[in-house]
Amino acid sequence: ADPTALGAARDRQNRLTKPHGALGVLEEVSIRLAGLAGTCPPPDPSPAAVAVFAADHGVHAQGVSPWPQEVTAQMIANFLAGGAAVNVLARQNGAAVVVVDAGVVTPLDAMVPEGARVPDASTIEPGGRPRLVERVVRRGSDDISVRPAMTREQALEGLTHGITIAGELVGAGYRCLVAGDMGIANTTASAALIAAFTGTDPAEVTGLGTGIDDAAHRHKIGVVRVALARRAAEADSDGTGDDPIAELASLGGLEHAQIAGFILGAAAHRVPIVLDGVISGASTLVAAALAPDVVDACVAGHRSAEPGHAVALKHLGLTPLVDLELRLGEGSGAVLALPLVRSAVAVLREMATFDAAGVTEKSS
Amino acid sequence: ADPTALGAARDRQNRLTKPHGALGVLEEVSIRLAGLAGTCPPPDPSPAAVAVFAADHGVHAQGVSPWPQEVTAQMIANFLAGGAAVNVLARQNGAAVVVVDAGVVTPLDAMVPEGARVPDASTIEPGGRPRLVERVVRRGSDDISVRPAMTREQALEGLTHGITIAGELVGAGYRCLVAGDMGIANTTASAALIAAFTGTDPAEVTGLGTGIDDAAHRHKIGVVRVALARRAAEADSDGTGDDPIAELASLGGLEHAQIAGFILGAAAHRVPIVLDGVISGASTLVAAALAPDVVDACVAGHRSAEPGHAVALKHLGLTPLVDLELRLGEGSGAVLALPLVRSAVAVLREMATFDAAGVTEKSS
Numbered sequence: 001a002d003p004t005a006l007g008a009a010r011d012r013q014n015r016l017t018k019p020h021g022a023l024g025v026l027e028e029v030s031i032r033l034a035g036l037a038g039t040c041p042p043p044d045p046s047p048a049a050v051a052v053f054a055a056d057h058g059v060h061a062q063g064v065s066p067w068p069q070e071v072t073a074q075m076i077a078n079f080l081a082g083g084a085a086v087n088v089l090a091r092q093n094g095a096a097v098v099v100v101d102a103g104v105v106t107p108l109d110a111m112v113p114e115g116a117r118v119p120d121a122s123t124i125e126p127g128g129r130p131r132l133v134e135r136v137v138r139r140g141s142d143d144i145s146v147r148p149a150m151t152r153e154q155a156l157e158g159l160t161h162g163i164t165i166a167g168e169l170v171g172a173g174y175r176c177l178v179a180g181d182m183g184i185a186n187t188t189a190s191a192a193l194i195a196a197f198t199g200t201d202p203a204e205v206t207g208l209g210t211g212i213d214d215a216a217h218r219h220k221i222g223v224v225r226v227a228l229a230r231r232a233a234e235a236d237s238d239g240t241g242d243d244p245i246a247e248l249a250s251l252g253g254l255e256h257a258q259i260a261g262f263i264l265g266a267a268a269h270r271v272p273i274v275l276d277g278v279i280s281g282a283s284t285l286v287a288a289a290l291a292p293d294v295v296d297a298c299v300a301g302h303r304s305a306e307p308g309h310a311v312a313l314k315h316l317g318l319t320p321l322v323d324l325e326l327r328l329g330e331g332s333g334a335v336l337a338l339p340l341v342r343s344a345v346a347v348l349r350e351m352a353t354f355d356a357a358g359v360t361e362k363s364s
Numbered sequence: 365a366d367p368t369a370l371g372a373a374r375d376r377q378n379r380l381t382k383p384h385g386a387l388g389v390l391e392e393v394s395i396r397l398a399g400l401a402g403t404c405p406p407p408d409p410s411p412a413a414v415a416v417f418a419a420d421h422g423v424h425a426q427g428v429s430p431w432p433q434e435v436t437a438q439m440i441a442n443f444l445a446g447g448a449a450v451n452v453l454a455r456q457n458g459a460a461v462v463v464v465d466a467g468v469v470t471p472l473d474a475m476v477p478e479g480a481r482v483p484d485a486s487t488i489e490p491g492g493r494p495r496l497v498e499r500v501v502r503r504g505s506d507d508i509s510v511r512p513a514m515t516r517e518q519a520l521e522g523l524t525h526g527i528t529i530a531g532e533l534v535g536a537g538y539r540c541l542v543a544g545d546m547g548i549a550n551t552t553a554s555a556a557l558i559a560a561f562t563g564t565d566p567a568e569v570t571g572l573g574t575g576i577d578d579a580a581h582r583h584k585i586g587v588v589r590v591a592l593a594r595r596a597a598e599a600d601s602d603g604t605g606d607d608p609i610a611e612l613a614s615l616g617g618l619e620h621a622q623i624a625g626f627i628l629g630a631a632a633h634r635v636p637i638v639l640d641g642v643i644s645g646a647s648t649l650v651a652a653a654l655a656p657d658v659v660d661a662c663v664a665g666h667r668s669a670e671p672g673h674a675v676a677l678k679h680l681g682l683t684p685l686v687d688l689e690l691r692l693g694e695g696s697g698a699v700l701a702l703p704l705v706r707s708a709v710a711v712l713r714e715m716a717t718f719d720a721a722g723v724t725e726k727s728s
Contacts, residue, residue: 016449017439017442017447017448017449018448018449018692019574019575019691019692020575021575021691022449022574022575022690022691022692023449023688023690023692023696024669024688024689024690024691025688025689025690026688026690026700065726066726066727067724067726067727068724068727070724071723071724074721074722074723074724075381075723077721077722078381078716078721078723081716081721083381083714083715083716083720083721084381084382084715084716084721085380085381085382085386085387085711085715087714088707088710088711088714088715089707089710089711091710091714092703092706092707092710093703093707210383210386210726211383211384211385211386211726305388321688322686322704323687324387324388324389324390324685324704325388325389326386326387326388326389326390327383327385327386327388328382328383328386328387332387336390336703336704336707339456339457339700339703340686340688340700342456343452343453343456343457343700346452346453346455346456347449347452347453350447350451350452350455351447351448351449351452352442352445352447352448356447357438357441357442357445357447357448358438358441359435359438359439359442360431360432360434360435360438362429362430362431362574362575363430363431363432
């Protein structure tokens with residue numbers, strides 16, 4: 001972050017016609033975005049685009065989710081038809097939607113509407129219909145409780161796709177990126193990544209996902225524990241204990257790899273990236289392990305009901321904007337935060353100062 | 365609230381393509397607004413208008429605020445020029461602004477731009493410039509630590525103005541109202557009202573307002589305590605202990621009276637009203653004491669940093685949407701919540717059901 005712009009933004013907040021600090025967390029957001037852009041005030045973070053990275057997870061075979069794996073593909077069809085939560089919320093809150101097939105198992109062909117496929121994200125239009133970009137590294141990850149989710153090369157390929165998609169959107173004029181996700185069983189892989197990157201016990205970071213009972217929750221924690229033990233043995237044998245890419249390839253999912261790349265790409269372009277829930281949170285841990293400065297570009301859109309998400313945010317030092325017991329994913333919580341991010345910036349860009357407005361300051 | 369519409373909304377939320385309850389608090393908001401409107405889905409809560417009720421407080425003489433009383437009038441000029449926080453946030457979040465002079469002490473004449481005064485709120489236009497409506501019951505309230513803030517007739521006159529302004533905005537086509545406030549020392553009167561209506565000790569509901577040190581805070585708590593003792597003696601002598609109007613007239617402010625009326629008016633028209641911080645919260649306690657059903661029309665826009673606000677919201681059974689350590693007033697926190705309210709309704713209006721989207725439900 002640019003220290004001059006940070007200082008200028010902090011100073012300007014204190015000259016605006018309001019008591020010092022009265023806009024709370026929004027003031028901090030505006031100051032951070034000034035530091036990211038290197039200018040005060042920072043540019044308007046519009047237009048925005050949400051990329052929903054979808055993939056399937058081999059660990060689904062362990063019975064960690066009550067939803068059949070086909071739902072990942074069915075939801076992609078729902079995204080492309082505009083009927084899912086993220087579509088409704090993106091329309092309401094001013095974000096274009098691009099769906100990225102990062103590795104879905106079920107064949108999508110019959111489900112994709114005519115004309116919805118585009119070769120890359122540069123053609124996504126603000127206010128336009130949702131589009132699908134295919135960046136399939138492999139059709140589903142392996143079962144992390146049995147073997148690594150993917151090879152190191154596949155993890156790097158996923159990261160590269162994510163970086164490229166961020167660049168395409170920034171090139172197309174988007175000035176705020178949002179990371180969303182879809183993938184049945186993806187909270188299990190997220191819990192494994194968060195436990196590994198933060199050193200937290202699986203019981204503290206494994207949640208109820210989209211809704212399971214206590215017995216299923218205990219089973220899910222056990223599956224995460226087995227995956228971590230397998231990874232620990234692997235790291236002991238190949239000496240990759242300190243390698244974030246090895247951690248990602250072993251415990252993550254195909255969408256985690258691409259989202260981590262997407263965050264790296266946004267940060268490289270100094271464009272803010274608004275994070276959604278626990279899948280984004282786990283992916284940000286990967287990105288931050290590779291390049292700690294990416295956190296300067298990150299805005300925590302919301303705090304999900306998944307316990308691992310709060311652990312990840314705390315580790316990253318990020319304060320969530322929306323806290324409404326959401327646990328949907330897709331980018332829904334992040335998209336809801338967009339008006340708050342825009343408002344934070346608008347305050348710094350548009351509010352009058354005490355001097356300019358002729359308002360008397362308090363006696364001190 | 366209409367039980368048929370409530371039931372239909374609850375049922376519809378469970379058929380939408382998402383896990384049950386995954387949109388958390390937003391689902392509850394959508395269900396409540398269906399109950400208010402008596403239809404499922406409820407109408408889009410747009411356009412929105414924020415009425416900023418401004419008044420001065422006699423208790424300012426006790427040194428409860430570090431800001432001079434002239435700031436109330438200076439901030440009205442800032443509102444009318446479009447440079448205050450509420451203006452910036454209203455532009456960003458789609459709300460028209462009307463400023464109501466409910467009883468400001470400083471003469472406004474020289475401060476009001478040409479053409480800004482309008483005879484009533486029915487001429488306020490979505491996207492138009494901010495306007496001033498004069499509904500002065502008296503120029504400032506009396507010092508509540510010494511005598512009643514106003515007479516019973518003045519309190520009723522203020523309530524009536526608020527009801528009328530809500531009707532004018534609804535008549536002009538607004539489908540969501542927002543209550544804002546301005547008035548140096550108004551957190552002191554709010555603390556007194558909240559203590560009286562909830563039976564809470566002044567130390568628990570009196571906060572730092574726009575920023576005071578510990579000694580000033582102790583002094584402010586003492587002033588609220590004196591006001592409550594005076595009111596208790598008064599109620600003992602005139603037998604008005606159970607009368608919300610007497611409580612309002614004795615401890616409140618001129619803007620509290622009008623905001624309470626504004627809430628009553630919105631509820632009567634079955635139009636949602638989004639509440640801001642501690643001043644709205646205190647006013648809602650007055651309105652709810654007069655007509656408990658008004659709470660069905662209320663959406664708690666945010667939770668302010670003032671401790672009395674959380675006490676008021678708990679007493680009213682309302683869950684705040686935005687919780688970002690804001691303590692500005694003006695309607696700022698409520699205006700920030702507007703996209704969340706619109707999003708909650710849009711989900712119920714626009715999301716696909718499992719059947720319609722061909723998405724498989726989870727096994728149970």
